[in-house]
Amino acid sequence: MRRFLIKLRMIVMKFGGTSVGSAERIKAVANLISDDREKIVVLSAMSGTTNTLVQIARLFGENRQTEAIVEIDKLETKYLETLSALYSTEEATNKGKNMLKSHFDLLRGFSSATFSDCNERTILAQGELLSTALMQIYCEEQNIASKLVPALNFMRTDQNGEPDSAYIKEQLHKELGKYSGVKLFITQGFICRNPAGEIDNLKRGGSDYSASLMGQAAAAAEIQIWTDIDGFHNNDPRYVKNTRAIRELSFDEAGELAYFGAKILHPATVWPARESNIPLLLKNTMNPDAQGTLISSHTKGEGIKAVAAKDCITAIKIKSGRMLMAYGFLRKVFEIFETHQTPIDMITTSEIAVSLTIDNTAHLDEIVTELKHYGYVEIDRDMTIICIVGNNIMSCKGSISKIFTALDDVPVRMVSYGGSRHNISILTDNIHKDEALNRLSEYLF
Ligand code: ADP
Numbered sequence: 001m002r003r004f005l006i007k008l009r010m011i012v013m014k015f016g017g018t019s020v021g022s023a024e025r026i027k028a029v030a031n032l033i034s035d036d037r038e039k040i041v042v043l044s045a046m047s048g049t050t051n052t053l054v055q056i057a058r059l060f061g062e063n064r065q066t067e068a069i070v071e072i073d074k075l076e077t078k079y080l081e082t083l084s085a086l087y088s089t090e091e092a093t094n095k096g097k098n099m100l101k102s103h104f105d106l107l108r109g110f111s112s113a114t115f116s117d118c119n120e121r122t123i124l125a126q127g128e129l130l131s132t133a134l135m136q137i138y139c140e141e142q143n144i145a146s147k148l149v150p151a152l153n154f155m156r157t158d159q160n161g162e163p164d165s166a167y168i169k170e171q172l173h174k175e176l177g178k179y180s181g182v183k184l185f186i187t188q189g190f191i192c193r194n195p196a197g198e199i200d201n202l203k204r205g206g207s208d209y210s211a212s213l214m215g216q217a218a219a220a221a222e223i224q225i226w227t228d229i230d231g232f233h234n235n236d237p238r239y240v241k242n243t244r245a246i247r248e249l250s251f252d253e254a255g256e257l258a259y260f261g262a263k264i265l266h267p268a269t270v271w272p273a274r275e276s277n278i279p280l281l282l283k284n285t286m287n288p289d290a291q292g293t294l295i296s297s298h299t300k301g302e303g304i305k306a307v308a309a310k311d312c313i314t315a316i317k318i319k320s321g322r323m324l325m326a327y328g329f330l331r332k333v334f335e336i337f338e339t340h341q342t343p344i345d346m347i348t349t350s351e352i353a354v355s356l357t358i359d360n361t362a363h364l365d366e367i368v369t370e371l372k373h374y375g376y377v378e379i380d381r382d383m384t385i386i387c388i389v390g391n392n393i394m395s396c397k398g399s400i401s402k403i404f405t406a407l408d409d410v411p412v413r414m415v416s417y418g419g420s421r422h423n424i425s426i427l428t429d430n431i432h433k434d435e436a437l438n439r440l441s442e443y444l445f
């Protein structure tokens with residue numbers, strides 16, 4: 001009888017900053033990744049590091065070299081402490097020290113450079129380069145067979161600043177193909193190259209997105225996001241007590257929640273996974289036995305599942321008695337935002353006005369100047385979008401009345417309902433966010 005060996009597709013496991021935030025945590029992660037399954041392990045920088053690197057880059061940018069060097073030295077001391085708690089052999093310790101020296105010497109070297117954006121991005125990249133090198137040396141010390149593959153060899157953005165999926169797929173396969181027999185690949189989240197070949201990144205929190213893009217490129221069986229909480233909670237645990245993990249979410253529900261502020265996932269993480277129909281599993285590194293949240297194409301349960309909030313929103317109202325209802329008016333308004341590459345999040349209309357929201361205000365002045373040709377323009381800053389997500393909310397009896405009863409005392413500036421079957425968005429002033437999230441939890445869950 002012939003036997004067929006079924007080769008399991010590889011998985012991607014991403015560990016966030018807290019998950020690799022200390023020697024003890026790095027050891028725990030090594031334990032979680034050391035089974036026989038073929039996998040790509042994507043690491044963030046150790047928690048706090050990227051913030052410190054942002055500060056160091058700012059100091060260099062402001063010509064405050066001495067202060068920048070003080071911060072670099074402090075960070076190096078922290079890493080040396082981690083290193084001595086992590087490694088037990090002289091060989092690993094020496095290797096680790098040489099590795100740290102090369103990264104920290106590079107950082108110190110920026111004190112004599114003319115500072116540019118490119119320098120800043122190179123500085124920010126050091127966090128992920130450090131954490132992955134620490135992990136690789138630890139795996140070598142523990143005889144865990146692994147290979148450190150540089151994300152800068154295969155992660156790239158295109159001319160629009162979007163990930164270049166075709167390039168990523170081709171180069172990832174090329175990179176992994178160099179090492180036959182290797183089952184455990186370790187690489188950096190967050191960092192990539194831009195079309196000019198410079199070091200760049202996928203924006204803050206971008207390691208989740210890296211993992212999803214790599215999962216898509218590798219046609220992975222599953223993309224696991226390991227973090228410091230046991231899955232996607234039904235409200236923001238930083239503002240609301242007694243939130244609880246949701247067992248299952250659909251790609252659409254999770255995508256909506258991530259886009260509208262649920263910090264557990266970078267806003268774009270769900271897109272590549274959904275496109276390739278690869279389940280995303282959110283797990284807790286501190287409590288690996290907890291079930292976590294499975295995000296897939298299946299939708300379970302009806303009704304409201306979770307609430308999230310996105311801050312720093314600017315609302316723009318254009319009042320124009322004459323033109324609003326004329327055909328072509330909205331197109332002209334949207335064209336102004338398109339010209340200035342500013343995405344619109346929410347939109348509501350009445351007979352004499354249209355209100356919309358943006359979170360990127362880089363071109364607000366130009367946008368307002370052009371909008372003024374079409375009517376009176378009013379701006380509200382520091383607003384928050386509260387996004388209420390679930391399956392088939394619209395056909396769920398009572399959901400709307402519960403939401404509005406909960407928000408009885410909260411001044412609501414805009415409501416968006418009906419855009420999809422699983423989302424209701426409410427705009428309020430940021431000062432009411434805390435109250436709104438807590439009241440919604442009380443009434444909905
Ligand atoms: P990592 O460093 O692992 O990427 P993050 O800090 O980026 O972790 O994301 C995890 C954090 O997201 C949690 O500790 C929690 O405070 C916050 N968070 C916000 N909204 C949610 C939510 N709906 N469910 C779970 N966590 C959330």
Ligand code: ASP
Nearest residue numbers: 044050190204205206207
């Ligand atoms: N280290 C990066 C950040 O802190 C990316 C990430 O952690 O996802 O934003």
Ligand code: MG
Nearest residue numbers: 016205263264
């Ligand atoms: Mg994160």
